[in-house]
Amino acid sequence: MNIKSYITFLSRNKVYTAINVFGLSVSLMFVMLIGVYVWQEYSVDRQHSKAERIYTLGIDMGGDDRVIGVSRQVAPYLKSRYPEIEMTCGVARDETLIYINDYQLVKKYGLYVDSTFFQMFDFPLVKGDRQSVLRGKDDCVVTEDLARQLFGDSDPIGKHLKLGYYDKVLKVTGVMKEMENSSLQKADFVCRFEHVSNESLVKGLNNAVGSDLYVLAKPNTDFGAKAADITQYFKEFFWIYQLEDMEAKAIVLPFSEQYFTEIRDCNRHTSRGSLKLVKMLFASCLVVLLFAVFNYINLTVAQSGRRSREMAMRRLLGSHRSGIVRRLMSESIMLCLFSLALSLLFAAAFAPFFSQLLETKLLLAEALTPLSIGGLLLFALLLGAAAGVFPAVVISRAEPIEVVRGTFAHHTRMVFSRVFIVLQNVITIVMIAVALTMSLQMHHIISAPMGFNKDNVVVIGNRGDSIQASTFCKEVEKLACVKLVSASMGTPSDGGNNSTMTLDSKKTVSLQLLFGDRNFLEIYGLKPKKENTDGSNIKLYVTEQTLREMGNELHELRWTSILGDKSANINSHACGVLNDFHIHNIEEATHPMLIFIVDKIKYPWNFSVLITGNPIESLDQIKNIYKKVYNFDMPDEYPFIDQQISAYYTESIRLSHIVSLFAAMALLVSLLGLVAMSTYFIQQRQKEIAVRKVFGSSSSQVCRKLIRTFLAYVAIAFIIAIPVIWYLMSDWLSQFSYRITLSPLIFLAAGAVCFLISLLSTIIQSWVAANENPIKHIKDN
Helix, strand or coil, rough: CCCCHHHHHHHHHHHHHHHHCCCHHHHHHHHHHHHHHHHHCCCCCCCCCCHHHHHEEECCCCCCCCCCCECCHHHHHHHCCCCCCCEEEEEEEEEEEEECCCCCEEEEEEECEEEEEEEHCCEEEEEEECCCCCCCCCCEEEEHHHHHHHHHCCCCCCCCEEEEECEEEEEEEECEEEEEEEECCCCCCEEEHHHHCCCCHCCCCCCCCCEEEEEEEEECHHHHHHHHHHHEEEEEEHHHHHCCCCCCCCEEEEEHHHCCCCCEEECCCECCCCCCHHHHHHHHHHHHHHHHHHHHHHHHHHHHHHHHHHHHHHHCCCHHHHHHHHHHHHHHHHHHHHHHHHHHHHHHHHHHHHHHHHCCCCCHHCCCCHHHHHHHHHHHHHHHHHHHHHHHHHHHHCCCHHHHHHHHHHHHHHHHHHHHHHHHHHHHHHHHHHHHHHHHHHHHHHCCCCCCCCCCCEECCCCCCCCHHHHHHHHHHHHCEEEEEEEEEECCCCCCCCEEEEEECEEEEEEEEEEEEECCCHCCCCCCCCCCCCCCCCEEEEEEHHHHHHCHHHCEEEEEEEEEEEEEEEEECCCEEEECCCCCCCCCCCEHHHHEEEECCCCCCEEEECCCCCCCHHHHHHHHHHHHHHCCCCCHHHHHHHHHHHHHHHHHHHHHHHHHHHHHHHHHHHHHHHHHHHHHHHHHHHHHHHHHHHHCCCCHHHHHHHHHHHHHHHHHHHHHHHHHHHHHHHHHHHHCCCCCCCCCCHHHHHHHHHHHHHHHHHHHHHHHHHCCCHHHHHHHH
């Protein structure tokens, strides 16, 4: 095929070429990257050959309180009762400190498991025997990255891994690849469960949901059907199932459903995917792709009139109609293939940005298999053929004499294109409104009053002994940027520790316990409404909800604490009542709270620091002291308490950002579509414009008439979009107990943005058409 004339045509119509190629390339890039994300999400945990036989246990405590997690100590009970079980494996994940070069402490994550871990799960081992790699109590498996950090290029097998403040030494017996594509949270090393720092996870049944327990069922058995029987069995010995006012039920979840389940993982040992998000992204991809295809076809059709004379001359010189069709289709396919190649470059360039937005590493190179590349090439061929066949058929059907006389343009119609542009504007307005509503709602709940002070408070985890903790507090207090420092066991943000207690009336109450020193209440702005002092060095404060649920007066507060199969009577008098406050986030209901204030917390879990001045500079000074005292860097993941609160809405914030990206993409596609439609529409009406000008219409009058035509599409789209926005956002906002109202300003803002985009995309072409010399088009007749 001689493409010289086509290249000449493209070079003379640079705006058309740029819009067509850029619009299609960007749309294909977007579809490609989201397609890789959807493929990766659906492939999570698929690498495990026994995935369909693995189950994990949880507990349904009534209402919406369902969690994955159980005491690892129930494993022998289950194995003795159910012969269907082939093996079990307890799993817990925790951060710890390890020594690098025998002196430098660094934070790493350990996975604490039973010896059956690598027999049940198919995480690839680079070195070591899967059947025996964790046979010894002190055996451990490290990742390739950690092996390089610890031992360089030398063979790590047989060498030792020294844990920091636990003063334990593990023997490296295997090396594994990074834990990619898994619902289990990534870890830097895997060792036996006996080394977990929380002793309650390995002794007795005290911690009811502290670990994850996986069960591998024998082939051709349905262990999930045992949930009801397990519930009855647990009532014989498991204390949480024996509580009279809690009808606890066992959950047996197939491992293949773990990643997309909506059941909460209270231990955060596993990660969760959002099936709703995946489906929404996939559907949005299809919409973007559909818009891109139609915009490409519309713009190609819009430019067909400019090539009609060339094709007519070819017909007059002897070319057949079928040859004209093949030529135009071939040219369109060539342009699509070029756009596809450009989209691959765009995808490679923007993959890191999308990875950050979607909070996962997009494996673009792995997704480009021969099958997927073949699919992309087939799509480009089909799109090119579809985009070329319509204008080719229209042009080839016209008589060459009609084209030469200039009457060809009057035979084409654009009813479908008008409907499409209205639909495109509807979706654009809806996307803008959805993005705006989500952003406003996220800001609303993150900035909501929690009932305690969260401004300028830094929370730091303690990773040392009592001497280091005391030294750190004293050194930080000396900083000019620090107002107060408090050592505590828990904060109002994390809720401290949960304890289920039985009152004298036999009523069970779930309480949150916090322990802090004398500065604790002042830092968080917790002021007692009424207070009694008895001179005791331990002061107990309760919230109003605590009194309501216990049904006791302030001076009569007593309870019995349940400690697994043991009970301990704890008698205490509350000396003050505090207002109720939320823990974790504003959406979580308030809990009964007990706050103990003592002179000194010997082994604090964390420190709360109230700072003044520049928060970044203050944080840097605190980090320097932390490094000096503990000899390793302070973890900087959400150091400010307002960041910790925001972290609870990570998924919703991410969804808001993704929707905003879709809204921007919809605006871009809409802009390109309007350019295509305005080009086509104005070409169709050039003679009408010329006649109007001959009969006295001014250029501004003609321009206004053309612009009003396109803005009418936006007005129609806005009317259609209003009920759609109302339905979608009312349903989405209903999941939040603390939410904004769906203001009319949101609708107006979305419509105004789309109106402005439409105005900008049509005003230039309308002005050019209105100011052209009318003789240029009238003489064609």
